[in-house]
Amino acid sequence: xxxxxxxxxxxxxxxxxGFARMxxxxxxxxxxxxxxxxxxxxxQAVKPPTWQGALKGKARIxxxxxxxxxxxxxxx
Numbered sequence: 636x637x638x639x640x641x642x643x644x645x646x647x648x649x650x651x652x653g654f655a656r657m658x659x660x661x662x663x664x665x666x667x668x669x670x671x672x673x674x675x676x677x678x679q680a681v682k683p684p685t686w687q688g689a690l691k692g693k694a695r696i697x698x699x700x701x702x703x704x705x706x707x708x709x710x711x
Contacts, residue, residue: 647671650678 667678
């Protein structure tokens with residue numbers, strides 16, 4: 636196995652023994668394929684959803700985003 640590959644293929648035994656290393660590779664964006672009993676499984680990190688686009692098509696923002704709508708005064 637080479638660490639310079641973008642995709643990695645390991646056996647299930649190697650995957651279990653080196654889980655921390657495999658997890659670090661997945662977190663770095665590398666795809667790890669686990670081969671067990673003739674089947675191939677994919678292990679990769681899931682990107683968490685961002686707040687940008689979370690309401691896409693669901694709500695419309697009205698007004699100025701930099702204000703809360705509450706009156707306030709600056710102190711000197």
